[in-house]
Amino acid sequence: MKALLERAPAHDFAVTPARGLKLVRGQGARMWDDRGRSYIDCVAGHGCAALGHAHPHWVDAISRQAGQLSSCGASFGNEMRERYLARLALVTPSGLGRTFLCNSGAESVEAALKFARFTTGRTKFVAAMRGFHGRTFGAMSATFNPLYKDVFQPVVPGFSFVPFGNCGALEAALDKDTAGVILEVVQGEGGVHVGDPGFLREVRRLCTEAGVLLILDEVQTGFGRTGRMFACEHAGVTPDLLCVAKAMAGGFPMGAVICADHLEVPVGRHGSTFGGNPLACAAGLATLDVLAREGLVDRAAILGRMFREQLEGIDSSLIREVRGLGLMVGLQLSVKVAPILKDLESEGVLAMRAGPRVLRFLPPLVIGWPDLAEVVHIVERVLKRHG
Numbered sequence: 001m002k003a004l005l006e007r008a009p010a011h012d013f014a015v016t017p018a019r020g021l022k023l024v025r026g027q028g029a030r031m032w033d034d035r036g037r038s039y040i041d042c043v044a045g046h047g048c049a050a051l052g053h054a055h056p057h058w059v060d061a062i063s064r065q066a067g068q069l070s071s072c073g074a075s076f077g078n079e080m081r082e083r084y085l086a087r088l089a090l091v092t093p094s095g096l097g098r099t100f101l102c103n104s105g106a107e108s109v110e111a112a113l114k115f116a117r118f119t120t121g122r123t124k125f126v127a128a129m130r131g132f133h134g135r136t137f138g139a140m141s142a143t144f145n146p147l148y149k150d151v152f153q154p155v156v157p158g159f160s161f162v163p164f165g166n167c168g169a170l171e172a173a174l175d176k177d178t179a180g181v182i183l184e185v186v187q188g189e190g191g192v193h194v195g196d197p198g199f200l201r202e203v204r205r206l207c208t209e210a211g212v213l214l215i216l217d218e219v220q221t222g223f224g225r226t227g228r229m230f231a232c233e234h235a236g237v238t239p240d241l242l243c244v245a246k247a248m249a250g251g252f253p254m255g256a257v258i259c260a261d262h263l264e265v266p267v268g269r270h271g272s273t274f275g276g277n278p279l280a281c282a283a284g285l286a287t288l289d290v291l292a293r294e295g296l297v298d299r300a301a302i303l304g305r306m307f308r309e310q311l312e313g314i315d316s317s318l319i320r321e322v323r324g325l326g327l328m329v330g331l332q333l334s335v336k337v338a339p340i341l342k343d344l345e346s347e348g349v350l351a352m353r354a355g356p357r358v359l360r361f362l363p364p365l366v367i368g369w370p371d372l373a374e375v376v377h378i379v380e381r382v383l384k385r386h387g
């Protein structure tokens with residue numbers, strides 16, 4: 001068995017750069033590797049594990065549902081799915097009452113693009129420079145960085161890009177063929193850039209005026225990460241389509257497009273085999289329970305502010321800027337982050353990058369202040385070593 005396991009990497013069609021760390025267990029905001037070393041987790045499965053690892057309520061909900069019914073295609077009714085959708089509708093922005101369930105962020109974006117084309121009868125989209133929306137063809141075409149697209153050309157035609165925050169450029173890019181504008185509220189992958197509320201409100205106005213649908217991609221920001229249930233609430237902006245995934249089921253694979261009442265798509269023209277399966281819905285319901293019961297959304301706002309303030313207090317010439325909202329935090333450095341990530345890891349902190357010079361922290365929302373304070377100390381120590 002051991003020999004088999006040692007050969008296993010040879011069978012991995014590896015497309016993600018490996019970090020050389022094998023993780024075996026998690027509890028709350030802590031993770032352990034195969035050598036028994038413990039880490040403070042500021043990655044949370046790329047922002048999915050909002051409740052931390054192995055939250056007992058979430059584990060219990062999934063286990064119970066697995067023992068009752070796990071597969072149930074969308075053509076059949078299911079009580080767990082109905083309960084979940086009804087509960088979700090209580091926390092979504094008003095006017096967004098109907099949800100298409102799928103399994104990932106890219107699928108959610110893909111569906112939103114299709115729904116926008118059908119509803120408007122138009123074909124083109126405007127997206128933002130530095131924006132990231134996923135790796136399927138539509139989502140990749142809405143993504144700015146050529147690195148994700150170059151080797152897979154041609155992309156879906158009809159996408160244009162404007163600087164994030166520039167209303168004039170966005171207005172100029174809209175025409176009679178524009179179906180939608182797609183934006184993140186906080187650009188995650190592109191470097192943790194927080195959208196200006198005034199910009200977002202103006203985009204909403206321009207879209208309404210031009211009959212263009214506003215798609216907000218909250219795959220990374222949704223479900224409490226930024227200190228509000230959805231980041232668009234900070235600006236008081238309601239999109240026509242809200243894309244979510246990552247944290248929505250606390251780490252269980254799930255995605256969704258939450259749609260305004262005027263959105264249309266004929267029955268039978270879109271779908272998903274796994275979308276809305278009872279296991280994912282049970283995980284989603286448990287996630288909403290825990291977010292509410294433990295006050296995690298407000299906690300993310302408070303802890304995020306404290307964390308950013310402490311990071312700003314670090315005396316290091318390598319720090320250019322501290323950015324973020326809630327517990328989505330980026331540290332813009334003047335140097336490459338790869339060796340710094342490695343050193344953080346050896347000091348017991350798991351973090352991630354958002355571009356070559358941005359250190360990104362997406363801890364589980366259950367993380368305690370002592371752990372975050374420890375992360376600040378370790379970041380300070382590691383940065384000292386690098387400059």
Ligand code: PLP
Pocket residue numbers: 046104105106107109132133134135184188189217218219220245246
């Ligand atoms: N949209 C945003 C804003 C994301 O951050 C991501 C993933 O990082 C995606 C879409 C794609 O999500 P997935 O990897 O689940 O397809």
